[in-house]
Amino acid sequence: MAGVDATLLEDLTRRGLVNQATGDGELEQHLAEASRTLYCGFDPTADSLHIGSLVPLLTLKRFQAAGHKPIALVGGATGLIGDPSFKAQERSLNTPEVVAGWVEKIKQQVSAFVDFDAVENPGIVVNNLDWTKDLSVLDFLRDVGKHFSVNNMVNKESVKQRLQREGEGISFTEFAYILLQSMDFSELYKRYQCTLQIGGSDQWGNITGGVDLTRRQHRGKVFGLTLPLVTKADGTKFGKTESGTIWLDPKRTSPYAFYQFWLNTADADVYKFLRYFTFLSVDAIDALEKADAERQGRPEAQGVLAKEVTRLVHGEEGLQAAERISQALFSGGIEELSQSDLEQLRLDGLPSSELPREFTAEQSLIQLLVDAGMAPSGKQVKDALGRNAVLVNGADVGMDSNGVPAEVFAGGRAMHERFYVVRLGKKKYHLFYRSA
RNA sequence: GCAGGGGUUCCCGAGUGGCCAAAGGGAUCAGACUGUAAAUCUGACGCGCAAGCUUCGGUGGUUCGAAUCCACCCCCCUGCACCA
Numbered sequence: 001m002a003g004v005d006a007t008l009l010e011d012l013t014r015r016g017l018v019n020q021a022t023g024d025g026e027l028e029q030h031l032a033e034a035s036r037t038l039y040c041g042f043d044p045t046a047d048s049l050h051i052g053s054l055v056p057l058l059t060l061k062r063f064q065a066a067g068h069k070p071i072a073l074v075g076g077a078t079g080l081i082g083d084p085s086f087k088a089q090e091r092s093l094n095t096p097e098v099v100a101g102w103v104e105k106i107k108q109q110v111s112a113f114v115d116f117d118a119v120e121n122p123g124i125v126v127n128n129l130d131w132t133k134d135l136s137v138l139d140f141l142r143d144v145g146k147h148f149s150v151n152n153m154v155n156k157e158s159v160k161q162r163l164q165r166e167g168e169g170i171s172f173t174e175f176a177y178i179l180l181q182s183m184d185f186s187e188l189y190k191r192y193q194c195t196l197q198i199g200g201s202d203q204w205g206n207i208t209g210g211v212d213l214t215r216r217q218h219r220g221k222v223f224g225l226t227l228p229l230v231t232k233a234d235g236t237k238f239g240k241t242e243s244g245t246i247w248l249d250p251k252r253t254s255p256y257a258f259y260q261f262w263l264n265t266a267d268a269d270v271y272k273f274l275r276y277f278t279f280l281s282v283d284a285i286d287a288l289e290k291a292d293a294e295r296q297g298r299p300e301a302q303g304v305l306a307k308e309v310t311r312l313v314h315g316e317e318g319l320q321a322a323e324r325i326s327q328a329l330f331s332g333g334i335e336e337l338s339q340s341d342l343e344q345l346r347l348d349g350l351p352s353s354e355l356p357r358e359f360t361a362e363q364s365l366i367q368l369l370v371d372a373g374m375a376p377s378g379k380q381v382k383d384a385l386g387r388n389a390v391l392v393n394g395a396d397v398g399m400d401s402n403g404v405p406a407e408v409f410a411g412g413r414a415m416h417e418r419f420y421v422v423r424l425g426k427k428k429y430h431l432f433y434r435s436a
Numbered sequence: 437g438c439a440g441g442g443g444u445u446c447c448c449g450a451g452u453g454g455c456c457a458a459a460g461g462g463a464u465c466a467g468a469c470u471g472u473a474a475a476u477c478u479g480a481c482g483c484g485c486a487a488g489c490u491u492c493g494g495u496g497g498u499u500c501g502a503a504u505c506c507a508c509c510c511c512c513c514u515g516c517a518c519c520a
Contacts, residue, residue, distance in 0.1 A: 234474080236463070260472080267473060298471040330472055366485060380465055383480050387467050402485055425465075427472055 004067035006032035014282045015275040017059060019201045019226040022211055027223045030195065035067050035121050038196035039188050041128070041181065042110055043075035043083060044102035048249035049109055051239045051261075052200075055227050055276055057113045058312070059198055060123070062279075064114065069121040071194060072110040076103045076129030078181055084174035085158035085202045091174075103127060109248055112313075124192075128184045144179050147216045148209070153178060158205040178209045185210025186217050195222045201229050230276065233268035248313055254349035255314040259322030260427070262306035270301040278308040321348035329421075329429050335394055339416040345431060352431035355420070359406045365390075366402055372432070374424045384424050391423040 009028045012018050021027050030036065040056045042049060049057070060070040079099045082091045094102075107125055114123035153175065154163060162170040185207070188194035197207050207224035214220045230238040239246050246261050247253040253261075265273055274285045292299035311319045325348050328337055337345075346352045353372045356363075366381045369390070375381045381390070388396045392408055393415055401408050409420055409432065420432040 240463090264472065267471095270473095298473080302471095302473080326472090364485060375465075377465095377481085378484065379480070382485060383466055385485090387479085389466060399485080425467090428465095 004032065004035050005065075008063065008066040008068075011282065012059070012062065016272060017055070017227050017276065019228045020204055020224075021226070022208060022224040027196070027225065030223060031066075031068070035069060036196055037069040037071060037188075037192050037194040038063055038198060039071035039073050039126075039185070039194050040198045041073040041075050041078065041184065042106055044079040044099055044106045047102045047105045048247045048252055049106060050248060051246045052230070054248070054309075054313070055230060056199060057110065058277060058279075059227055061113050063198075064118065064121060064123055065279075067121055069192075070114050070123040071188060071192060072114050072123065072125045073184060073188070074103050074106050074110060074125060074127050076100065076127040077132040078128060078177065078184070079103065080129075081177050081180060082174050083177050083181075083206070084162055084170055085177075085205060087162070090162075090171055093173075103129070105249075126188070128180070128187075131187050132180065132183070140179075143217075144183050144213070147213050148179055148182075156205040158202065178206050181206040182209035182213040185222065186214040186220075189214045189218060189220045189222055195220070196225060197222070198225045198227060201226045230273075233266060250314060250318065250349070254351075255310055255318035255322040256325045256349045258314065259306045259310045259319070259326060262309050263302050263326070265302050265305060267299060267301075270299065270305055274301060274305050274308075278305065278312070280304070280308065324348055325350050329423075334421050335415065337415070337421075339419070342415065342419045342421075342431065342433075346433070350429060350431050352433060355409055355432050355434050357434070359409075363405055364402050365397070365405045365408055368405055368432075369422065369424065369430070372422075372430050374422070374428055374430050381424065389425050392420055394421075 009018070009031055023030075038060070040060050042053055042056075057072075060072060064070045076099065079102065080093070080096060082093065084090075107127070111125055114125065116122050116124070153159070156178070159170060159175065162174075185194070185197050197210055199207055204224070204226050207226065211222050211224050214222045232238050241261060241264075245253075246258060250258075262273075262277075271285055271289045274280060274288070275282060278285075280288075288301055288304065292301055307319060307323075310322050314322070325345050328334060328341065328345060329350075351373065366378045366385070369375060369381045370378050375384070382399070382402075384390050385397065385399045385402060388398060390397050393413060395413075397408055411417065414420060414434070418434040418436060422430045422432055424430070
């Protein structure tokens, strides 16, 4: 057996990645002794994971790097039910076809973080639908249900608000979710000698359920470890921006937008995020923090964070593209961009739209920008226009230009005959062009 | 099924006949200041450039006028009953 890195848990702790663990410290020894198999589940609630899943995903990777065997479980079954943990309300069910489609997408996504070819400790991806789809209700109730105490389940913190809070209830379906997830752990223990489940802190109840079930069904000693919920210092929700959730799928969130998201991390959060989301050593991160503190002005940490995480998720190419765009837009001189630079930015994922040859009478500048997705409502564009916050190829456009888009996008004002870089506010860019 | 409580603009939450596109807070957007920060201040925040238009679970009604009153319906919560 290849050696395992016995300091893994210590490193995780230093990173602040350990929220809770079962087993009174026995886990550390368990992991230090031998290469273990562990798993983490990802339910398909959309066709892509978002950055909320990044912490567990990367943690799986950390375990593998330390010599353990990771299993990424995609919840083809659990996704059909819906995890009630700490959810304020019952969710509507998705059809089996839809969930099955999502499962495939999530499988692929997850696969990027697990090394299947490691000789000693290859990872695998499984789907819990495989061992639940043919299970009969009676078998389920007798073999699994019998091990659960409703009294116990009712006392779980994760469903408390649904049980007590006025205005919301919980269906039996969601209430039974924990049985399914617990079954997964027990099943993986049986099939792969999986002895550790990791997950977000909201998964504690489900994880301990699995630990108990494994013991009851197989007299197996298994462990659970939860990771902290990612929070921001200002109290707002992590992973959301003006334009919505940050997804891992480049079709939903371009590498550029992804990169920008991390680059905009608040100082108060950035070092914590570096520990959570990168593989840089804690010492290196501490050193960076110290250097930033000593230097006046802008810290380097955000740049490092954006670079590292974008590379992890979108690869070197995605990172290059993101950096090219960011460089071009924010480090001055858009007017110096060559025609091929502009073309490249478009390919790199800078939001862009084609302009019509002729403008109709109804087309106002405001409407054009709204249609391009630069703002959700015309009011915002109007506000920006009124404050000279709209720039076309570097020159600001006032409210009086609203009615005359043909003038704003006149051929003579184009870059290389056909490009217009429009900036709204400080950070929102959009490339308008006419086909060549 | 019965009784009681409730469904308001992204969220929380005021509003119980006109002064309501609807208080306040949060989130969000823009401006100033900055570091593409934070904090702070300013403006915006249903839709529409505007005139204006469409909202307060749904449908009808009363009224000059309804988020506010009435009727019916839908949904949620709590308790009781039913299941026994």
